[in-house]
Amino acid sequence: MASPQVDTDPIVSILNQIQQRGHSAYTIFEDWVDLMLYALQRRDDPYLEIVDEYNEARDMDHSQGERTMDLFANAFGQLQKQMADTDADILGAVYEEYGMSSDNFGQHFTPHNVCEMLVEITHTVDDQPRDDGTQRAVTDPACGSGRMLLCGGRRLPEAVFVGQDKDPLCAKMTALNLCFFNLDGYAILGDSLTLEYRRVWQTTHSPRGGAVRELDDEQIQTLRDNLAPEDDTDASEEKSEPAKLVAKTGSVPDDTATEQQSLTVFQTEDI
Numbered sequence: 150m151a152s153p154q155v156d157t158d159p160i161v162s163i164l165n166q167i168q169q170r171g172h173s174a175y176t177i178f179e180d181w182v183d184l185m186l187y188a189l190q191r192r193d194d195p196y197l198e199i200v201d202e203y204n205e206a207r208d209m210d211h212s213q214g215e216r217t218m219d220l221f222a223n224a225f226g227q228l229q230k231q232m233a234d235t236d237a238d239i240l241g242a243v244y245e246e247y248g249m250s251s252d253n254f255g256q257h258f259t260p261h262n263v264c265e266m267l268v269e270i271t272h273t274v275d276d277q278p279r280d281d282g283t284q285r286a287v288t289d290p291a292c293g294s295g296r297m298l299l300c301g302g303r304r305l306p307e308a309v310f311v312g313q314d315k316d317p318l319c320a321k322m323t324a325l326n327l328c329f330f331n332l333d334g335y336a337i338l339g340d341s342l343t344l345e346y347r348r349v350w351q352t353t354h355s356p357r358g359g360a361v362r363e364l365d366d367e368q369i370q371t372l373r374d375n376l377a378p379e380d381d382t383d384a385s386e387e388k389s390e391p392a393k394l395v396a397k398t399g400s401v402p403d404d405t406a407t408e409q410q411s412l413t414v415f416q417t418e419d420i
């Protein structure tokens with residue numbers, strides 16, 4: 150697939166418009182991400198807390214359609230349109246472009262065409278659905294906006310995608326992206342090197358579109374147990390099968406009727 154032509158200008162210019170009203174670039178991007186994530190989870194209270202911060206008297210001087218919350222909504226509409234047009238990680242691209250002048254951003258993700266090439270190179274197993282009811286897992290322990298996982302999702306849409314990042318904004322972008330692209334997965338906030346799990350969002354695929362929810366502590370512990378490498382492998386076995394990671398048991402409890410439970414026993418392919 151040719152690398153998509155990503156045009157972040159329409160979204161960046163909307164976010165710039167908000168910035169001119171006296172908010173920092175980082176706060177605006179963070180609030181935009183949080184607003185989308187809370188809206189998708191139908192979590193009204195934290196959503197309204199952010200809305201209140203922008204609903205100052207001065208903001209009401211703007212005409213309807215030009216108020217800050219309208220601009221955030223426009224940026225979301227543009228994001229959806231661009232994702233539909235390009236099938237690409239627009240959110241991560243906006244993060245890169247919009248944050249250029251901010252000390253708090255300052256990082257870049259793997260270009261889309263390189264992600265696609267890496268997925269081609271590492272995709273060594275057959276991509277036929279399994280007949281034993283298990284899901285393959287594709288993992289990225291330093292996932293950024295989750296772009297590499299999204300590329301993997303084109304080749305293995307039936308897999309479960311596990312992204313981890315120690316940066317909260319990156320973990321949240323991954324959660325949004327997995328949901329937008331209707332993939333089963335987990336976005337873990339925490340340091341991969343210390344196996345830290347601070348927060349986890351689960352995304353679930355459905356014919357009506359993706360869903361996302363944040364796991365509670367008990368569910369996070371269950372996920373950790375499921376993702377833990379088996380410790381009964383001896384060193385020689387580890388050497389012969391370095392990428393194999395087997396979930397021990399069962400499932401993450403699911404309390405939302407519309408969401409599918411997804412994690413069972415699986416085997417990973419690291420990309």
Ligand SMILES: C[S@@+](CC[C@H](N)C(=O)[O-])C[C@H]1O[C@@H](n2cnc3c(N)ncnc32)[C@H](O)[C@@H]1O
Nearest residue numbers: 257258259291292293314315316319340341342
């Ligand atoms: C250059 S980005 C790459 C993102 C993504 N894999 C890609 O290819 O686009 C590196 C990411 O690794 C994350 N990171 C670095 N060290 C980490 C660690 N120990 N645990 C989790 N994430 C880490 C950073 O926060 C950053 O988002």
